[in-house]
Amino acid sequence: xxxxxxxxxxxxRDDIGWEALAKYVKEKSPSKIFIIxxxxxxxxxxxxxxEKKKFEFSSETITIPVGEIYKNISTCFNxxxxxxxxxxxxxxxxxxLGGGVVTDLGGFVASTFKRGIPFIxxxxxxxxxxxxxxxxxxxxxxxxxKNQIGVINLPELVVLDTAFLTTLPHEHVTSGLAEMLKHGLxxxxxxxxxxxxxxFSDKVEFEKLIWDSVEIKKEIVAKDPFxxxxxxxxxxxxxxxxxxxxxxxxxxxxxxxxHGEAVAIGMILATxxxxxxxxxxxxxxxxxxETILNHFPKQTFSKNDIDTVIKLLVFxxxxxxxxxxxxxxxxxxxxxxxCEVDNSFIYKAFEYYKNF
Amino acid sequence: xxxxxxxxxxxxRDDIGWEALAKYVKEKSPSKIFIIxxxxxxxxxxxxxxEKKKFEFSSETITIPVGEIYKNISTCFNxxxxxxxxxxxxxxxxxxLGGGVVTDLGGFVASTFKRGIPFIxxxxxxxxxxxxxxxxxxxxxxxxxKNQIGVINLPELVVLDTAFLTTLPHEHVTSGLAEMLKHGLxxxxxxxxxxxxxxFSDKVEFEKLIWDSVEIKKEIVAKDPFxxxxxxxxxxxxxxxxxxxxxxxxxxxxxxxxHGEAVAIGMILATxxxxxxxxxxxxxxxxxxETILNHFPKQTFSKNDIDTVIKLLVFxxxxxxxxxxxxxxxxxxxxxxxCEVDNSFIYKAFEYYKNF
Numbered sequence: 001x002x003x004x005x006x007x008x009x010x011x012x013r014d015d016i017g018w019e020a021l022a023k024y025v026k027e028k029s030p031s032k033i034f035i036i037x038x039x040x041x042x043x044x045x046x047x048x049x050x051e052k053k054k055f056e057f058s059s060e061t062i063t064i065p066v067g068e069i070y071k072n073i074s075t076c077f078n079x080x081x082x083x084x085x086x087x088x089x090x091x092x093x094x095x096x097l098g099g100g101v102v103t104d105l106g107g108f109v110a111s112t113f114k115r116g117i118p119f120i121x122x123x124x125x126x127x128x129x130x131x132x133x134x135x136x137x138x139x140x141x142x143x144x145x146k147n148q149i150g151v152i153n154l155p156e157l158v159v160l161d162t163a164f165l166t167t168l169p170h171e172h173v174t175s176g177l178a179e180m181l182k183h184g185l186x187x188x189x190x191x192x193x194x195x196x197x198x199x200f201s202d203k204v205e206f207e208k209l210i211w212d213s214v215e216i217k218k219e220i221v222a223k224d225p226f227x228x229x230x231x232x233x234x235x236x237x238x239x240x241x242x243x244x245x246x247x248x249x250x251x252x253x254x255x256x257x258x259h260g261e262a263v264a265i266g267m268i269l270a271t272x273x274x275x276x277x278x279x280x281x282x283x284x285x286x287x288x289x290e291t292i293l294n295h296f297p298k299q300t301f302s303k304n305d306i307d308t309v310i311k312l313l314v315f316x317x318x319x320x321x322x323x324x325x326x327x328x329x330x331x332x333x334x335x336x337x338x339c340e341v342d343n344s345f346i347y348k349a350f351e352y353y354k355n356f
Numbered sequence: 357x358x359x360x361x362x363x364x365x366x367x368x369r370d371d372i373g374w375e376a377l378a379k380y381v382k383e384k385s386p387s388k389i390f391i392i393x394x395x396x397x398x399x400x401x402x403x404x405x406x407e408k409k410k411f412e413f414s415s416e417t418i419t420i421p422v423g424e425i426y427k428n429i430s431t432c433f434n435x436x437x438x439x440x441x442x443x444x445x446x447x448x449x450x451x452x453l454g455g456g457v458v459t460d461l462g463g464f465v466a467s468t469f470k471r472g473i474p475f476i477x478x479x480x481x482x483x484x485x486x487x488x489x490x491x492x493x494x495x496x497x498x499x500x501x502k503n504q505i506g507v508i509n510l511p512e513l514v515v516l517d518t519a520f521l522t523t524l525p526h527e528h529v530t531s532g533l534a535e536m537l538k539h540g541l542x543x544x545x546x547x548x549x550x551x552x553x554x555x556f557s558d559k560v561e562f563e564k565l566i567w568d569s570v571e572i573k574k575e576i577v578a579k580d581p582f583x584x585x586x587x588x589x590x591x592x593x594x595x596x597x598x599x600x601x602x603x604x605x606x607x608x609x610x611x612x613x614x615h616g617e618a619v620a621i622g623m624i625l626a627t628x629x630x631x632x633x634x635x636x637x638x639x640x641x642x643x644x645x646e647t648i649l650n651h652f653p654k655q656t657f658s659k660n661d662i663d664t665v666i667k668l669l670v671f672x673x674x675x676x677x678x679x680x681x682x683x684x685x686x687x688x689x690x691x692x693x694x695c696e697v698d699n700s701f702i703y704k705a706f707e708y709y710k711n712f
Contacts, residue, residue: 077429080498080505087670112468115495115506139471142436149436150471151507314443 009154011133011214017159021120022054024157028118030093033059034083036106038066041098044167045124049097052161059095060086064105068249068259071101071140073149079109090114096155099125099172100132100259104147107138111153121155124164126176127260130183130213133158135221135231144246144312160214162207173200174295175260178237180209181292182267183216186233189332191216196291232337236327240346241266243312247305257299264296265353272349274328278336289356298353306350310343365510367489367570373515377476378410380513384474386449389415390439392462394422397454400523401480405453408517415451416442420461424605424615427457427496429505435465446470452511455481455528456488456615460503463494467509477511480520482532483616486539486569489514491577491590500602500668516570518563529556530651531616534593536565537648538623539572542589545688547572552647588693592683596702597622599668603661613655620652621709628705630684634692645712654709662706666699 012020025033037046042063062082064075083092096106096119103121110119123129139150165173177198184192195209217234224230245262248254271288274280301309313324328339368376381389393402398419418438420431439448452462452475459477466475479485495506521529533554540548551565573590580586601618604610627644630636657665669680684695 073429073433077498084498084501084504108468112464112495112505112507114504115493115508137471139468142433142440145440148440148470149468151468152471 008156009134009136009158011158011160011218013160013211017157017161018052018054020157021159024120025055025057025093028091028093030057030118031089031091032087033057033093033095034086034088035059035061035095035097036064036079036102036109037061037097038064038070038099038102040066041102041124041167045097045164048161048163048167049122052163064102066101068101068141068256071105073140073142075105076109076112076140079105080113083109083113088113088117090117092117093156094119095122096120097122097124098128099123100128103128103132104138104150105140107136107153107155108140108150111138111151116153118156121158122164123158123160125168126165126173126210127179127258128176129160129162129165129210130176130217131179133160134214134217144250146242146246160210162210171258171261175258177295178260178263178267178292180213182234182236182263183213185267185271185288185329185332186236186327186335187216187220187333192332196287229337230335233327233335236329236335237263237267237270239266239313239324239326240269240309243309244299246312247309248299254305255299261296261299264292265299268292268353268356269346269349270326271329272352273326273341273345274330276345276348277339277341278328278330280329280331284332286356289353293356301350301354306347310346364512365490365492365514367514367516367574369516369567373513373517374408374410376513377515380476381411381413381449384447384449386413386474387445387447388443389413389449389451390442390444391415391417391451391453392420392435392458392465393417393453394420394426394455394458396422397458397480397523401453401520404517404519404523405478408519420458422457424457424497424612427461429496429498431461432465432468432496435461436469439465439469444469444473446473448473449512450475451478452476453478453480454484455479456484459484459488460494460506461496463492463509463511464496464506467494467507472509474512477514478520479514479516481524482521482529482566483535483614484532485516485518485521485566486532486573487535489516490570490573491587500606502598502602516566518566527614527617531614533651534616534619534623534648536569538590538592538619539569541623541627541644541685541688542592542683542691543572543576543689548688552643585693586691589683589691592685592691593619593623593626595622595669595680595682596625596665599665600655602668603665604655610661611655617652617655620648621655624648624709624712625702625705626682626684628708629682629697629701630686632701632704633695633697634684634686636685636687640688642712645709649712657706657710662703666702 062079064070094110096103103123107119110117123133136152136154139147142148180195184195200206220231241263244265245257248257268289271280271285275282275285323340325338326341328336418435420426450466452459459479463475466473479489492508492510495503498504536551540551556562576587597619600621601613604613624645627636627641631638631641679696681694682697684692
């Protein structure tokens with residue numbers, strides 16, 4: 001885009017976002033537009049998109065199956081083949097319309113098709129809005145290891161519109177809430193207090209909380225784009241959260257957790273570890289745990305479950321030289337990155353979670 | 357690497373290259389080193405590498421099957437899984453030791469594993485030295501479409517050593533020769549005259565020709581990194597060459613062509629089209645054809661073969677908006693990019709090739 005146009009990766013909301021999208025399509029005049037959806041967003045969000053968009057341009061829709069288990073190379077392969085068959089070229093545009101699975105996978109497919117074609121993300125889930133929409137990370141899972149394959153590549157534009165949230169079942173809203181709670185914990189006492197007492201029926205305040213959450217992530221990514229230090233705080237609760245999510249996904253006896261549900265557990269555990277190792281205040285720890293358990297169902301973990309989760313930790317992509325490193329908090333908004341944590345603290349944290 | 361170290365993507369030869377590699381390993385101290393080879397380079401080149409390298413660091417070897425048909429996502433998947441199992445992390449280093457298939461695939465695997473880990477290329481074939489070593493393009497084929505999936509990402513370093521060429525059968529040497537002939541055609545009458553009369557037994561002059569070929573490609577890529585105009589000349593002969601290569605690969609009745617063998621035919625065809633459309637001198641055309649046919653076996657094409665090759669053209673990733681665009685030459689070293697070519701000229705060029 002020209003100098004007067006918005007720069008790559010910008011997140012724009014509501015009308016301003018839809019107008020920027022229309023301007024992009026007009027200026028770039030893509031050879032073709034492909035919309036990637038999953039079966040849910042194809043049914044529930046495509047009509048909203050078609051109503052909201054402010055440009056006239058025929059498009060083709062490519063639909064992938066619903067769910068994290070399809071965020072893999074095999075699904076990418078099918079999308080690459082479909083793009084090829086339908087004559088996509090380097091001047092084609094991909095619009096990813098969906099939750100994190102669609103934007104993560106669609107972003108990776110676009111970044112690697114013919115060595116990279118432009119893409120625009122329109123996140124339709126709360127989680128994708130407050131988390132996946134900023135920072136340019138994309139990718140897919142490899143076996144049970146999350147986001148093992150991917151690149152960092154910014155979309156041309158991200159359009160945020162809370163109209164899509166009306167299509168979500170409530171547990172998907174709370175899944176996004178986990179990342180918003182995280183933004184409070186790692187960044188600001190004020191935001192923590194506001195999000196802690198969230199009232200989903202107050203649409204105006206809830207929208208404000210969403211935009212502020214996006215702003216917090218934008219600020220963190222802008223300050224540390226290469227994840228040398230500050231950006232690592234975005235992994236708060238994710239080291240154990242990812243391992244728990246992977247383990248539950250692989251294990252037939254366990255329910256499949258939403259990403260936010262797993263991260264919620266991970267944050268309770270990480271906050272207990274923070275209290276043990278770097279002095280996170282005990283009273284605030286209990287407040288954090290109570291807040292999270294108000295929104296997220298408690299899961300049970302046997303000794304064997306915990307052993308396996310710890311084994312999975314070493315595969316987490318955030319680790320260096322085989323050591324498991326955690327982001328910990330000295331208090332809300334005060335972080336320490338690259339903390340080595342002995343397994344005994346992990347067992348104690350699970351014990352605390354169980355008995356709370 | 358620090359400011360005093362070489363910059364990313366540098367191509368360094370012989371001792372200077374091996375020393376730069378040793379310095380890189382010393383400075384970066386990778387968590388692990390993985391060497392990607394194919395079955396041939398594992399057998400023939402790994403021992404040369406181990407003898408030439410100037411650093412002490414244990415490494416693990418990952419070996420892929422030999423041949424362009426394995427340059428696909430399925431092979432990537434196996435390598436990603438092996439890296440995962442062997443505990444590769446973001447501080448690990450991948451060294452790609454092989455021809456274009458290994459450096460293209462290994463570069464893509466490294467660029468996408470955990471959203472990108474560092475890699476170094478050590479090309480062992482003439483083709484990989486004079487072509488794949490410069491420019492940062494990597495990727496794999498999708499079905500019969502070459503390099504459909506990939507990214508542009510520079511290796512940390514490229515080490516060139518002609519010691520590896522002694523391991524190559526002669527037809528693989530001529531395959532690389534095709535790209536060197538191309539460098540002459542698109543860039544310089546002087547280089548064309550030298551490479552035209554190449555004497556493989558004169559090692560000193562042949563090595564000079566290799567380095568000069570690398571320099572030509574480096575100069576072109578540096579002047580036009582984003583392939584807006586000049587860099588497109590590197591596709592000379594490749595539009596038809598790729599289509600012919602893909603067609604022969606898919607067709608059981610045809611021999612499998614080496615990349616250079618297909619490009620050699622593509623260059624004769626493109627030069628004939630150049631003579632027809634943009635006035636490439638007739639006498640020079642015959643000189644080009646004769647030179648190429650001195651080194652490369654002639655293939656036969658039925659009417660049906662040509663029809664299918666033309667159909668495949670529209671899938672070539674260099675095309676825009678479904679139009680087939682060619683790089684043509686007004687004379688040696690004088691190019692015109694983005695030339696639309698009517699199919700009738702392609703049929704006439706095949707006729708010329710057949711009757712020469």
